[in-house]
Amino acid sequence: MTKADIVSEVAKATGMEKTAVQAVVESFMDSIKDSLAQEKNVYLRGFGSFILKKRATKTARNISKNTTIVIPEHNIPAFKPAKVFMGKVK
Numbered sequence: 001m002t003k004a005d006i007v008s009e010v011a012k013a014t015g016m017e018k019t020a021v022q023a024v025v026e027s028f029m030d031s032i033k034d035s036l037a038q039e040k041n042v043y044l045r046g047f048g049s050f051i052l053k054k055r056a057t058k059t060a061r062n063i064s065k066n067t068t069i070v071i072p073e074h075n076i077p078a079f080k081p082a083k084v085f086m087g088k089v090k
Contacts, residue, residue: 036077048081
């Protein structure tokens with residue numbers, strides 16, 4: 001399912017215009033991105049959580065140059081579904 005499909009389904013279910021729904025969906029996604037960029041987790045009860053996972057510093061190899069590089073500690077965005085969400089999917 002694409003973002004356009006989500007907009008179409010929400011517009012059909014609510015009776016709102018697609019342009020209004022598109023603006024709401026875009027704003028929702030921007031809010032989540034901005035919160036994660038500020039290192040704040042987003043909790044949506046009954047749906048799940050958008051969280052940041054810390055990746056530790058590690059040493060990696062560049063095979064083509066046969067050298068080692070250090071990858072610094074960094075954050076990775078992740079989604080953790082709620083139990084209700086998981087129950088419905090299973």
